[in-house]
Amino acid sequence: MAVDLKAAGSGGPVLSVENVDVRFGGIHALKGVSLSVNAGEICGLIGPNGAGKTTLFNSITRLSAVTAGSIRLCGQAIETVPARRIIHMGIARTFQNLGIYGAMTVLENVMLGAHHLTGGRFVEAVLRPGRARHRESESEQRCRAILDDLKLSGVADEAAGSLPYPTQKRMEIARALASRPTVLLLDEPAGGLTHGEVAEFGELVARVREDHGVAIVLIEHHMGLVMSLCDRVEVFHLGRNLASGTPMEVKANPAVIDAYLGRTR
Numbered sequence: 001m002a003v004d005l006k007a008a009g010s011g012g013p014v015l016s017v018e019n020v021d022v023r024f025g026g027i028h029a030l031k032g033v034s035l036s037v038n039a040g041e042i043c044g045l046i047g048p049n050g051a052g053k054t055t056l057f058n059s060i061t062r063l064s065a066v067t068a069g070s071i072r073l074c075g076q077a078i079e080t081v082p083a084r085r086i087i088h089m090g091i092a093r094t095f096q097n098l099g100i101y102g103a104m105t106v107l108e109n110v111m112l113g114a115h116h117l118t119g120g121r122f123v124e125a126v127l128r129p130g131r132a133r134h135r136e137s138e139s140e141q142r143c144r145a146i147l148d149d150l151k152l153s154g155v156a157d158e159a160a161g162s163l164p165y166p167t168q169k170r171m172e173i174a175r176a177l178a179s180r181p182t183v184l185l186l187d188e189p190a191g192g193l194t195h196g197e198v199a200e201f202g203e204l205v206a207r208v209r210e211d212h213g214v215a216i217v218l219i220e221h222h223m224g225l226v227m228s229l230c231d232r233v234e235v236f237h238l239g240r241n242l243a244s245g246t247p248m249e250v251k252a253n254p255a256v257i258d259a260y261l262g263r264t265r
């Protein structure tokens with residue numbers, strides 16, 4: 001069940017990572033990192049390759065085991081919740097390499113995002129098939145509305161694999177939104193997009209935050225997008241927090257310039 005934002009109280013962070021450690025055998029990938037994200041905030045997560053950004057996403061979504069520290073969603077500890085339950089808690093993510101089902105239609109892909117809200121109710125499907133069908137049809141309507149919002153209605157019935165790359169990226173966001181997330185984790189969403197496509201994608205993400213009130217954490221190497229989109233930026237380096245602040249503060253920070261910005265676009 002998704003965390004109730006009202007019950008959790010407003011004003012505090014929706015996502016709170018404290019002193020998290022992750023080890024892969026001899027590799028100490030995260031060394032006591034912390035991150036705090038408020039409701040409706042867009043937080044950029046930047047840093048050089050290997051800094052531990054994706055490992056943090058994997059820890060939040062429980063794909064990587066945390067060896068120390070705590071991760072809370074609206075105050076509720078999630079660091080021991082099974083990975084398959086994370087979407088129920090209200091966390092959705094997109095991946096560096098698109099995680100789409102190419103042979104399925106766009107609508108079907110997006111409805112998969114809502115599956116935990118409608119599917120898997122075997123007893124209901126057997127005993128109350130009418131109700132199960134009603135739930136499915138409600139879900140389809142909601143997913144079609146999301147497709148409409150994201151200007152994907154025209155391709156709803158096309159195979160996802162046949163679409164241009166930027167459209168597939170939009171579809172991934174639509175699928176994440178179908179799960180009604182409190183927090184949306186985007187892992188390098190601008191990767192592979194042209195300059196013009198990045199600008200358009202940035203506008204889309206800003207609109208998603210406005211329309212859905214979702215908090216967004218964005219791992220991104222495209223500094224133009226980070227600077228224009230994020231309210232706050234957290235910088236990781238060698239598995240540790242290096243700096244935090246507004247995009248302008250981080251951009252002017254000599255330690256960040258030295259470790260990272262001096263080497264990027």
Ligand SMILES: Nc1ncnc2c1ncn2[C@@H]1O[C@H](COP(=O)(O)OP(=O)(O)OP(=O)(O)O)[C@@H](O)[C@H]1O
Pocket residue numbers: 024027029047048049050051052053054055056
């Ligand atoms: N499953 C794994 N097994 C072993 N080492 C891993 C694993 N996943 C990540 N690592 C290591 O952990 C460190 C952090 O990697 P991570 O992918 O989180 O960095 P990143 O900041 O996301 O980098 P990039 O910007 O290149 O995606 C690296 O040294 C990486 O090789």
